[in-house]
Amino acid sequence: MLKIPTENQKERELVATLKLLSPGTSLRAGIDYIIQAKTGGLIVVGDSPEILNLTEGGFRINCQFTPTRLSELAKMDGAIILSSDMKRIARANVTLMVNPSIVSNETGLRHRAAEKFAKETGHLVLAVSRRRNTLTLYTKNQRYLFRDRPVLVSGANQAMLALTQYVKTMQHVVATLNWAELNGTVTLSNVIMAIQVCERVRRTEHELNRYRIELGTEAQSLQLIPSELSTEIERALFIIKDYYREKERDEYQTYEQIFGLSATDLAAENSITEALGYPRDFNDSLETLAPRGYRMLSQIPRIPMNIVENIVQNFKTLDAIITSNIDALQNVDGVGKTRAAAIKEALVQMKTGTSQPQVLALPIYDWD
Numbered sequence: 424m425l426k427i428p429t430e431n432q433k434e435r436e437l438v439a440t441l442k443l444l445s446p447g448t449s450l451r452a453g454i455d456y457i458i459q460a461k462t463g464g465l466i467v468v469g470d471s472p473e474i475l476n477l478t479e480g481g482f483r484i485n486c487q488f489t490p491t492r493l494s495e496l497a498k499m500d501g502a503i504i505l506s507s508d509m510k511r512i513a514r515a516n517v518t519l520m521v522n523p524s525i526v527s528n529e530t531g532l533r534h535r536a537a538e539k540f541a542k543e544t545g546h547l548v549l550a551v552s553r554r555r556n557t558l559t560l561y562t563k564n565q566r567y568l569f570r571d572r573p574v575l576v577s578g579a580n581q582a583m584l585a586l587t588q589y590v591k592t593m594q595h596v597v598a599t600l601n602w603a604e605l606n607g608t609v610t611l612s613n614v615i616m617a618i619q620v621c622e623r624v625r626r627t628e629h630e631l632n633r634y635r636i637e638l639g640t641e642a643q644s645l646q647l648i649p650s651e652l653s654t655e656i657e658r659a660l661f662i663i664k665d666y667y668r669e670k671e672r673d674e675y676q677t678y679e680q681i682f683g684l685s686a687t688d689l690a691a692e693n694s695i696t697e698a699l700g701y702p703r704d705f706n707d708s709l710e711t712l713a714p715r716g717y718r719m720l721s722q723i724p725r726i727p728m729n730i731v732e733n734i735v736q737n738f739k740t741l742d743a744i745i746t747s748n749i750d751a752l753q754n755v756d757g758v759g760k761t762r763a764a765a766i767k768e769a770l771v772q773m774k775t776g777t778s779q780p781q782v783l784a785l786p787i788y789d790w791d
Contacts (some may be wrong), residue, residue: 437565438636440547443509444560444569445639450509453493454551454558463553464497465533467504469546470513474504477544481517488512497551502536537561569637579634579642586627589620590652596620597659604719605774607742609712611705614666615695621659622681622689628656661718663699665741671700716741723769730757734766745770 444451457464467474481501486492488510496503501516521539529535537550541561548561558569570578600617603609635642660678667677680698681689688694693703719741720731737755738744744752744766752763 433565436562437567438633440560440562441567441633441636443547444549444558445636447640449488449490450493451639453488453490454549456490456494457497457551458556458558460494460498461553461556462494462498462551463533464493464549464551465502465519465537466493466497466549466551467502467519467540467546468509468548469507469544470504470511471507474544474546475514477520477540478502478504478514478517479520481514484512484515486512534559538566572638572641575634575638579631579638582627582631582634586624586631589624589627593620593624593659600662601719601773604714604741605745607711607713609714611696611701611710611712612692614662614699614712615692617659617662618681618695619689621656621662622684625656625660625682628652658718658721661721664717665714666699666712668700672698713740713742715739716744719770719773720744720766723766726762726766727757730755730762733757745774 444454446455454464454466484496488505492512493503496512496515499516502519503512504514504517505511506513519536519540521536522543525539525542527535527538527542529538531550531552531554534550534552537548537559538561540546541548542564545563550559550561551557552559560567560569596617597620600609600613603613663678663681664674667674677698677700681695684694684698696703696705715735716738717731717735720726720734721728733756734744734752738747747767749760749763749767752758752766753760755763758766
């Protein structure tokens, strides 16, 4: 329904890979056996000719993957090659021929080989430390160290507590913005504060989802997060789409820039001001802003996003949409008489206070 780039491609790839290694999967069970045996291990996922041509020695296995077989083969010093679908063990005890010119910051030989091989081939490589009993994932230019269960549980509990507080704050701040939008008194400060709070909610929800993936079957307590929260976060972040200056900034790049801010920069008003395309000396006390209306229209039931786009492109501002007549609305491509009447009624009710925008009706989630 919503079209907001809430994750970049790099993050999507990492999350997808983490899911393959969640507790409860066969691959994770085999790795846990290796950790328990304290043997260490080096595992490459992918047996394409490109991969095999960069290995030497060892022997061909080509048998069905089982966690026990993986653990037993890890007792040898060489690397284990799995098929791309991780259903077969292709080879064992092989030596990875890594490019010495590729930079690695790892100190151990096994981890250096894993990082360099992942960078060279773009494939997933896993290194299990014999000394520290830790699992490290390497894929392309990404490195991810899996955390112990007590650390995960503690971090998840803290993230859930933070999310509870952030959601409460988001509801209050967005309610204030709703009132200002419907009364034509929006300031840049209103917008910046709403973006800051909504982005903190998005980041914390995303962090909690990462904990859920790492805990796998042990994350049952984290399933209490309301499924509709992600949609509400995306809807709230239409604030960015409503207020960025399109003559100064590309919409997608605006989202990417705000989502890429550090926690410190996110807290700085100037960072948000610049990302939205406003000058740093913008006089917030004298100038009011006109929302385009994406966020408000997205809260009206049964209005597809492509229709919302058509309405905004036609009227340009939320105020123009609210003050328009039904005839003008129904002439917009895809609207029609029935939908125009429903939109007009919903906006008038919001304007007069008969009903409130959806965010005001959201429950305050208490998970503690």
